[in-house]
Amino acid sequence: MKIIIDAMGGDNGPIEVIKGTVDAVNEYGVNVILVGKEDIIGNELKKYDYPKDKVEILGASDIITNDDDPAIAIRRKKDSSMVVGCRALADGMGDGFISAGSTGALLASGIFIVKRIDGIDRAALSVVYPTKNGFSLLLDAGANVDCKPEYLYQFALMGSVYMEKVMGIKSPTIGLVNIGIEKGKGNTLSKETYDIIERSHLNFKGNIEARELPSGVVDVIVSDGFVGNVVLKLTEGMAISIFSILKEEFTKNFRTKLGAMLLRPELKNIKGRMDYREQGGAPLLGISKPIVKAHGSSDAFAIKNAINQLKKFIEKDVIKIIEENMHVLDNK
Amino acid sequence: MKIIIDAMGGDNGPIEVIKGTVDAVNEYGVNVILVGKEDIIGNELKKYDYPKDKVEILGASDIITNDDDPAIAIRRKKDSSMVVGCRALADGMGDGFISAGSTGALLASGIFIVKRIDGIDRAALSVVYPTKNGFSLLLDAGANVDCKPEYLYQFALMGSVYMEKVMGIKSPTIGLVNIGIEKGKGNTLSKETYDIIERSHLNFKGNIEARELPSGVVDVIVSDGFVGNVVLKLTEGMAISIFSILKEEFTKNFRTKLGAMLLRPELKNIKGRMDYREQGGAPLLGISKPIVKAHGSSDAFAIKNAINQLKKFIEKDVIKIIEENMHVLDNK
Numbered sequence: 001m002k003i004i005i006d007a008m009g010g011d012n013g014p015i016e017v018i019k020g021t022v023d024a025v026n027e028y029g030v031n032v033i034l035v036g037k038e039d040i041i042g043n044e045l046k047k048y049d050y051p052k053d054k055v056e057i058l059g060a061s062d063i064i065t066n067d068d069d070p071a072i073a074i075r076r077k078k079d080s081s082m083v084v085g086c087r088a089l090a091d092g093m094g095d096g097f098i099s100a101g102s103t104g105a106l107l108a109s110g111i112f113i114v115k116r117i118d119g120i121d122r123a124a125l126s127v128v129y130p131t132k133n134g135f136s137l138l139l140d141a142g143a144n145v146d147c148k149p150e151y152l153y154q155f156a157l158m159g160s161v162y163m164e165k166v167m168g169i170k171s172p173t174i175g176l177v178n179i180g181i182e183k184g185k186g187n188t189l190s191k192e193t194y195d196i197i198e199r200s201h202l203n204f205k206g207n208i209e210a211r212e213l214p215s216g217v218v219d220v221i222v223s224d225g226f227v228g229n230v231v232l233k234l235t236e237g238m239a240i241s242i243f244s245i246l247k248e249e250f251t252k253n254f255r256t257k258l259g260a261m262l263l264r265p266e267l268k269n270i271k272g273r274m275d276y277r278e279q280g281g282a283p284l285l286g287i288s289k290p291i292v293k294a295h296g297s298s299d300a301f302a303i304k305n306a307i308n309q310l311k312k313f314i315e316k317d318v319i320k321i322i323e324e325n326m327h328v329l330d331n332k
Numbered sequence: 333m334k335i336i337i338d339a340m341g342g343d344n345g346p347i348e349v350i351k352g353t354v355d356a357v358n359e360y361g362v363n364v365i366l367v368g369k370e371d372i373i374g375n376e377l378k379k380y381d382y383p384k385d386k387v388e389i390l391g392a393s394d395i396i397t398n399d400d401d402p403a404i405a406i407r408r409k410k411d412s413s414m415v416v417g418c419r420a421l422a423d424g425m426g427d428g429f430i431s432a433g434s435t436g437a438l439l440a441s442g443i444f445i446v447k448r449i450d451g452i453d454r455a456a457l458s459v460v461y462p463t464k465n466g467f468s469l470l471l472d473a474g475a476n477v478d479c480k481p482e483y484l485y486q487f488a489l490m491g492s493v494y495m496e497k498v499m500g501i502k503s504p505t506i507g508l509v510n511i512g513i514e515k516g517k518g519n520t521l522s523k524e525t526y527d528i529i530e531r532s533h534l535n536f537k538g539n540i541e542a543r544e545l546p547s548g549v550v551d552v553i554v555s556d557g558f559v560g561n562v563v564l565k566l567t568e569g570m571a572i573s574i575f576s577i578l579k580e581e582f583t584k585n586f587r588t589k590l591g592a593m594l595l596r597p598e599l600k601n602i603k604g605r606m607d608y609r610e611q612g613g614a615p616l617l618g619i620s621k622p623i624v625k626a627h628g629s630s631d632a633f634a635i636k637n638a639i640n641q642l643k644k645f646i647e648k649d650v651i652k653i654i655e656e657n658m659h660v661l662d663n664k
Binding site: 131132142145146177186187190210211212213214215225227229230231232233234236237238239240241242244245246249250252256258259261263266267269270273 | 463464474477478509511518519520522541542543544545546547557558559561562563564565566567568569570571572573574576577578581582584587588590591592593594595598599601602605
C-alpha cells in the first residue's frame, strides 16, 4: 500500500505533516509519497529515523492556500502539492491521498481530477462527530449546500459502508437531522429524503432532533451540507464557549482554584472526550479513490491518525463496496 | 393594559401558570384574563392574595395538547383555552396573549385567528438565545421550514425592532447564519437573503458562522426555521451533554467530590448562565397583536418573566413600529 501525502497543506505543514507521516511509516509500515517542495521535505526528513525505501518525494513547487478560490486554484496552480498529489492518485501512483490543506480545493481536486464514483451525484465531506460516549459520522459536513433527496440517500449509503468497514460498526444506524422525530416533519428536502431512505436496505432510525446529536443516538448522521456544517461548527462553538465559562468561574479566587486543582485530571479528561483529533480525518466519500481531509490545524499526532484511517479506508475496499451497493435495488 | 393568559397550557399548567400570573399581577400591576376551566382556575386562585379587580376568568372547557395536530386542533377544539384566548385577543378583550401550550397550535391560532401583520409573509418564532455574556434573539426558531429570502429579510426587520424596543438594545446588529463569513458563501437562500438585507437600513453585520453563535457576536440571529431550530436544539443538547459529562467526571471519587463541593457556587452559576428561563418567552413576530409563547416546562417564575416580556412588547408598540417600517423603502 502506498499513501500520497500533501506535505505542504494545513496550518502546521510541512513540519508537523512530515513528522506525522514518518511516525505513521514507522508505526503502520505504510509506504508514502510526500508531495511538495523537495528541498524542504528533504531537510525535514533528515531529522528522523525511518526505512528509507518506504518514503518517496514528489516535487511540487506551488501551494494552494485557504485564501485561494478552490475552483480557480486547481486550474491555475497546476504545480501545487494538492493538484500534483491528486493527479498522482488519479494516475495510480498510490492508493490514497491525504491533505490538511483547503477543504474546498481538496474537494474540487477530488471531483475534477480523481472524479466521482459512477452513479454518485455528489461527493460528501464526512466528519467524525464526537458524542458523549463515542462518535458518529456526520455527512455532509459542508461540501453541498443545496441538496436533493437522492444526494442525501447516497450520503446515508456511503456513510453506512464507511462506518461498517472502516470504523467496524456492524449494521450502522442512520439518522436524518430534522426538527421533529415523527415522519412527515421538517422541510420539503427532509420529508422526501425520509421516504427514500425508508425504502432502502439501510438501518434507518428515522428523524433525529439536533438536541440528541451530542448524546450519540445514531452511527451515521445525515443532512445537507449547510445544516451539517452548522451542526459541526455549533458543536465546536458550544464546547469552546462552555470551557471558557468554566475557566472564568474556576479561576475566580483561591477556593475555586483549589477545587479546580483537585479536579485537574477530570477536567483534562473532559477536554479529551471532546477532542476532534483522536479519530483522524474526514473522508471525502463519493470520490472514486480514497481521499482523506486532515484537520487544518493537525499536528503530527493528528496526521498519523488520519493516515491510519486512510489505510483502513483503502484496505477495506470501501469504494468498491459503495459501487456494488449503488446497484442494489433499494427495496426491502 | 390587560393580558390574556392560557391557564391550561404547558407541562405545569394550570398550577404554575396561575401562580406565575398572580405573581405578575402583584409585581407589575397588570390586569389579566385567565382562560381555561373556571372551577380549576377559581380553586387555584383561592390560594393567593392579589387585587381581585385585576384578575378575570374566561371559561374554556377544552385543552389543546402537544399530541394534537395544530391545524386540526384549532378548528375542532373551538372551546380550548388557546383558541378562546386567541379569539379574545382578536376581539380586543385584551392587549396581548400568552401560552405555554403547543407551539404549533399557538402559531396556527395566531395566524388564522389573530392574523398576520399586513405585508408580512410569515410569522416567526423568536427565541432568546443565551450566549456567553448575554443573549441574542434567534428567529426563525422553527415556524417556517421552507423559506424565501424575503421572509428572512422580514425576520431581520422584526427581530431588530423587538430587540431595540423590548430588550433596549440600540441599533441591534443582525447576523445571517451561514457556513462562511464572506459574502457569496452558503446556499441559494443565504446568498439571496444577504443581498436583500445588505440593501436595507438594518445594522447588518453579514454572515455569521454557527461556531460564533454561543459567543454572542450579534444581537439578532437570522435563519430559516429549519436551521434555527437545529441551532436552538443543538445548543440545548450540547449544554445537557457537557453537564452530564461534568457530573460523571466530578462524582468519580472522594477527591473529585471534594473539588466539586468547593466549586458548588460556581457550578450553579454556570448552570444559571445557560438557563433558558430567565429571559422569558418567545414572541411570535409577524402576528398583528402581541403573542408570547412561554416554554412548555415553564414554572411560575418563567411565566411571570414571560408576562413581563409581553408587557414590554405591548407598551413599546412593537407591532406598530414593524408596520411602519414595512413601508420604508429599503434603500440606504
